[in-house]
Amino acid sequence: MKRNKSIIVLIGCCFLLVALFLYFFYIPPATDIGSAQPIPFSHRIHAGVKEIQCAYCHPYVARSNHPGLPPVEKCLHCHKYIIIKHPWIEEEHRYYNTKTPTPWKKVNRLAEHVLFNHQRHINSEIKCRECHGAVETMDRIKGTQFQMGFCINCHQQKKANLGCWLACHS
């Protein structure tokens, strides 16, 4: 009798642990906005309200495997003249003056062994938003862990290469 009871308690605890694990694994607290950045840079203000082209800040997207994020010089092209006394712009100046690259957090992830290249995609006129969503409405970009299904679905629809073992994996 006593033994049965402790087994039930044990099983109960296991369920609880599994439930908690699943909860935090699938619904990590507050991930519906992107992670905080060293400077609260807003795509909504820059690419949305002010209509600055994506390519102005991400010029290597079509040419390189690593489009990269804009260096602080680029921010200062404008912010030498615009809201120069803003505390975050002064922070940019500190990065610039100490030659420290702004430690932007990378938000998008792709498995290491997947070869992804923007160029082929942009050349075939796929819009940024098809993969990144409406970035120009976001104050903070919420990244994605891109999964293979995401690549395959579109490749199927657009009749692009599906010989992925050759094309996408190194």
Ligand code: HEC
């Ligand atoms: C077909 C899907 C697709 C399209 C279209 C696309 N991207 Fe991406 N982008 C990705 C993926 C996947 C990654 C993650 C790649 C990685 O981590 O290597 C990424 C990463 C990035 C990064 C981060 C790169 C870095 O060096 O950290 C930037 C910036 C970016 N994209 C900008 C753009 C812009 C601007 C456009 C439109 C001109 C665009 N992307 C169009 C799929 C896409």
Ligand code: HEC
């Ligand atoms: C092409 C010009 C241009 C570039 C390049 C630019 N900005 Fe801006 N930025 C603006 C304008 C315009 C505003 C709006 C100013 C206002 O509110 O009057 C702004 C506003 C801001 C603000 C204040 C937002 C707020 O909450 O009020 C911050 C912070 C900022 N920019 C950071 C950056 C950073 C960091 C970079 C570089 C990655 C950058 N900007 C690049 C034009 C630019």
Ligand code: HEC
């Ligand atoms: C004024 C400069 C500026 C403009 C214009 C701009 N971006 Fe960005 N972008 C940044 C900066 C700075 C970051 C890094 C901070 C962040 O993630 O918010 C970034 C990050 C990103 C990332 C996330 C990269 C990663 O994986 O961490 C994507 C995707 C992206 N931008 C796409 C776009 C698209 C699409 C547009 C046009 C609709 C655009 N950007 C316009 C400056 C800019």
Ligand code: HEC
């Ligand atoms: C929104 C649609 C779309 C998404 C999402 C997409 N692709 Fe593509 N991809 C295409 C199209 C269309 C082409 C064909 C371009 C061409 O013919 O030049 C292509 C071409 C390619 C090629 C070149 C294939 C060849 O023939 O050599 C590679 C590699 C590739 N994609 C990898 C990926 C990976 C990896 C992902 C996921 C991270 C991805 N793609 C996501 C539409 C997409």
